[in-house]
Amino acid sequence: MKLKAKMAWIIACSVLLTLFLLTVMFYAFTALFVSGYNHAELREMSAKLSERLEHAHASNGEQLAQVLQAFGSQYDGVGLELFGQDGKLLFSSANRTEPYTLPEMMARFADQPGRMFQGQDSTFLFEIAPDGQRYFVVFDIKGNSLQQVQLFLYFNQYAGWPFLVAPLILMIALPALIAFLFILFVTRRLRKLNHAMRHTDLRNEPLPLQDRSGDEIGALTRLFNEMSDKLYRQHLHTQRIEQARTKLISDLSHDLRTPLSVIHGYAETLQRGSVHDPETRLRHSTIIVQRSEYMNGLLVRLFQLAALGEPSTSFRAERDSIQALLQTIIAEYVLLLNDQGIEWRADLPESLVYIEYDRDSMAQVLRNMIDNAILHGKDGNYLGVRLREENDEASIEIEDRGKGIPEEELGRVFNRFYRVDKGRQSNGLGIGLSISNEIVRRHGGRIDVRSVPNVSTVFTVRLPLNVRTYDRGDELAAERK
Secondary structure: OOHHHHHHHHHHHHHHHHHHHHHHHHHHHHHHHOOOEOHHHHHHHHHHHHHHHOOOOOOOHHHHHHHHHHHHOOOOOEEEEEEOOOOOEEEEOOOOOOOOOHHHHHHHHOOHHHHHHHOOOEEEEEEEOHHHOOEEEEEEEOHHHEOOHHHHHHHHHHOHHHHHHHHHHHHHHHHHHHHHHHHHHHHHHHHHHHHHHHOOOOOOOOOOOOOOOOOHHHHHHHHHHHHHHHHHHHHHHHHHHHHHHHHHHHHHHHHHHHHHHHHHHHHHHHHHOOOOOHHHHHHHHHHHHHHHHHHHHHHHHHHHHHHHOOOOOOOOOEEEEHHHHHHHHHHHHHHHHHHOOOEEEEEOOOOOOEEEEOHHHHHHHHHHHHHHHHHHHHHHOEEEEEEEEEOOEEEEEEEEOOOOOOHHHHHHOOOOOOOOOOOOOOOOOOOHHHHHHHHHHHOOOEEEEEEEOOOEEEEEEEEEOOOOOOOHHHHHHHHHO
């Protein structure tokens, strides 16, 4: 629920609560302070008694007593007496039969206002005339059954003020109090979010804020949690990149220092003219060329890795058979495989498999995969290359039977600068598989790997048969969408 809707709901509830409290206050006030008999009610009672006596005959004392007794039983705390025109006692609810003396009657009505204010029993006299006959009815009211006179008189004079001021104060104070509590609640949530923002530290894993509300603050809190988590993961990624960069510089310096020292030594020997044998000079110069080519290969790979990250880099894709490329590359490795005693097997289908691909970049992928299989799987003395067409994909498998890859390492073999073998035994910079994976991905495909250590390791390049390659700019545009 949005904050605007919450505020409207709170105002509506506060108004309803105010009306409810006013109703409760009215009935409670009436029950506590405005209960009991007052002069107007007693006059109305005398009028009702006159109507009932219309149908009774004053000469019939028994019938008159029945009417008066039935009438008096309807009112609690009220004593009833009826006098005739001559002052004769005709009926008494107290069962008095003797006539009153003048002092007794005067004592009943003495200091009547004082009795009323002090809550004592009070006596009220009313004249009635049923059927034209004059009677006097006397009501004896118990003190606790009589309405409080002080309060009655006060409201009789100032009735408008409390019933105007009290609701007005309640209608202003209650919504204001509820609004204040709501603002306090919102401010507390904002203060909590502000504190989390101020103390965000990317070096520590962020603790998510708990706010399940559906309003704007809840949405902002969830966005902050997502942002903190994303920034933390980016920080970890940046740290890993920085560590890899530092390691790359160290490894690159090591890889370059060794061939440089070799080149320097042989070149210095040739420069001094210490070698007079033409065959020895040829061998020295060949070693210099080989070491130079090795150094150049390292630098070329680094440049390729950097070029793949440029949005402007694109492939020149052409539709062609992948068999021809595989046969060409396998032929390049035949002599090397035979020299190292590695058994090799190429399983290519007779029917041609056509895909759209950039020949140079895909050739680099296949060479990288075969080099990786020879380097890490030479202990198994086996290299297998297979091509299949399945599920609208061209599947190229490169298999070796060397030491393999531990299961916990499989998810990281395509990371840049990552090497399964942490030793420095000419294992390269750990970027060959990363470059291959990037090239295949930008051809719309993927590389899968499965490995059983010391049994079989298979890298599978899967390429779509009817999907065009796309450049880095297309990928970035898609990510923005």
